[in-house]
Amino acid sequence: MVDLIPEYWYNVIPDLPEPLPPPMDPPGGADSSIGLLNRILPRAVLEHQFTVERWTKIPDEVREAYANFGRPTSVIRARRLEERIGTKARIYYKYEGALPTGSHKLNAAIPQAYFAAEDGAEGVSTETGAGQWGAAVALAARFYGLQSSIFMVRSSYEQKRERRALMEIFGAEVHPSPSELTGFGRSMLAAEPGSPGSLGAAMSEAIEYALARGWRYLVGSVLDVVLMYQSVIGLEALAQMEELGEEPSLIVGCVGGGSNFAGMAYPFMGAGRKARFLAVGPREVPKFSAGRYEYDFPDSAGILPMVKMLTLGRSFRPPPIYSGGG
């Protein structure tokens, strides 16, 4: 199926009405956190993060891996849902859940693991909340012969044992975060023994861990580059809708970090399609309605550069029902 996989990723940046505010070093910080990205991201990922090109060639090895794991994914008509809600609309969904780890996250994990292997790294680290991103990284790392260490938010680590088992089956080491393995984790545990952890804290630990080993850190959702890797969803869907003779009038997606929505919607925007685009967020994390658009830190320790985003503030804690961050 390799010939059905797009040959290029789409980047929305050059099509924006105005340039995006760039990542920024925190004012008064001693070390450059943007410089830090140089040391933790695979070289090609860093390049892709700052590219202003509309199209980036997908390496053949990555296209083959996409095909190997089940791309292109199907577009399926939701007839029973249409009947149930009594609509005349024709509703289609693109079934990313068919990928082996159960979500679209593999689309971004595969290229990052490939580029880490290309750099000669021995291993990769990352954070995970519910375990979806961690499972994708574990599988992609294994596929390219890399070790992987996944820092899993402790409350999820305890609630979602099956996800943890899945990552371990793929050969990953899974650590509950905060852990004793990093300075940041130890300081958190000292301040709050039995801390349930958070995604931002797990991110800080994963970065510290990669830095100490000369490994690479794989980005789940904070940096724009993930949206480009996810564009395979929308690029495939464009071709599939054309084949079906349909022109979507409304494109809907759920938003956690924004990657599946962007992956689906941006290629349609880039192709000049006149659809309505609807991003849906959970009430428990009301970024769209109550968030402020300002520079904030993606991780709790403030290691990564600040990014301008809709933020509820660094101290916001979602209720336990929300397993944010994949």
Ligand SMILES: *Cc1c(COP(=O)(O)O)cnc(C)c1O
């Ligand atoms: C991670 C995840 C999300 C939310 O993340 P986005 O970056 O917004 O796509 C939504 N659905 C599933 C199944 C996920 O794994």
